[in-house]
Amino acid sequence: MSEGGPGLALDGVTVRFGALTAVDDVSLHLPTGQVLAVLGPSGCGKSTLLRAVAGLEPLAAGQVRWDGADLATTPTHRRGFAMMFQDGQLFGHLSVARNVGYGLRLQGLRGAELTREVDRLLELVGLSGRGDDDPLTLSGGQQQRVALARALGARPRLLLLDEPLSALDRELRERLAADLREVLVETGTTGVLVTHDHAEAEVVADHVVRMADGHLVPPSP
Template identity: 45%
Template sequence: MAFLVLDGLTKTYGEVRAVDSLSCTVEKGEFVSLLGPSGCGKTTTLQMIAGFETPTSGRIELAGRNLASIPARQRGLGIVFQTYALFMHMTVRENVSFGLEMRKVSGRELKTRVDRALEMVHLGALADRYPRAMSGGQRQRVALARALVIEPELLLLDEPLSNLDAKLREEMQLELRRIQREAGVTTVMVTHDQSEALAMSDRVVVMNGGRLQQVDSPFDVYETPKSSFVSTFLGKSNNFAARLESTTDTGSVLTSGGITLSGPRASLLPGAAEIAIRPERIELTGPEQGIVSGTVRERIFLGAQWMLAIETAMGEFLVARRNSGNREADIGDTVHLVWAPQDLRILPAKEGARS
């Protein structure tokens, strides 16, 4: 049986449905991210799990217990807020021990558990320091230790890395994942950062407009998106309106911008569709092998790779090219693009598209 169950979870504010019939599960020990743009309902979902918001309808179960009638303070959850919410007049040790003191834990057990939590986040040597004298990454780890020391059944993270600079944020992704695995605590994190969700999660719950879009492993949600929104929200993607002409057991035939394309077997009926292909799956080739030709309109150097914007009969393609140490095609050059048919993703047409 799933450890955390969200069943038909709905939250309305007047006419606004912030969360709309959300159903998903989280297994014990799993790290799951709620991912989506601002206003998609992910934070409201986290607040309902925590008990800070009351669902309009639906059910939340944790380890077989219905949380509806349990006040937030009695749910026994560990929570790390976006702002960390540390007590600046308390030392690191005092901050971490606060939750245990509220639970009437004292003496040797309190000291042992606080020491263990501080060592887990590599802050044992800073136990007597005050938060105001610490870096953003150190404060984040204090907040994490404070949440873990109570040995919660469920850890909730509300954009815990958003206040860190880019380099420290990447380092803390690895550190936070290490700590979560070491503690073995089931974790639900809210984030709008795609790379963060992909790097840290066992599974990703993609949301938009209060609705669930897709639940999958990071690899599958990136490689096999189920909708246009998922394909474009997670990383860069080239998406074009298309028509699915036919499908057999071996593949599909499509047309887009007057160009005939081969794709993998589609689960859709012939008619209006959308195709998507990642920039890194496209190669530059000779004119005789090219699927589509175009003109380089923009060229951006990103260090490890080049990003080319190429205007074609199908529309503008973004093409990612590994930095080989040489300059890539210049602006104004004519280039020819090719990709493997299995790298094309065939998606349902956007609402309102005609077949």
């Protein structure tokens, strides 16, 4: 990864919870349109790092920048980032189509334009014709596809993926990892994936960094 230019830049990002330093002096740059995987075991600080990028955890030190602009005073909902979680966090009282269209409606889309965009997103994630379904009747893999479509519907400048496939079985996880990579490339989405799965990181991301005890681990020579 280059050291400057458009995209996401972290400079000395540090997050503390009382006496515990969860993220310690992390610096990196992710160019626009590329995907970074942060790989590491549970408890290494990778999800906290993701939340710090999103603005959900305050920084004890350092900066999060997008296209050179410091986001310190930019609240989460104004950063233009979207998050996708392990459990999808779908709205159980809304249909698949209304879940996918949630962010689009916030952007003012209505009527035929909204329907076309929802249909396009469902086709993108392999769920054409499922818009009227109750999301809670779908399989785990299908629910994650809906969650991905909903996240992309927000038209984020950065997609943050927090262990999005870890609740699925190995075979399904491998299949969805390949599909996730294809969708991110097709849409030109800039993304940060945190995962404990080395194979998943290699399939989905353009770049992989490793984290341990809150630090980025230098690459092997």
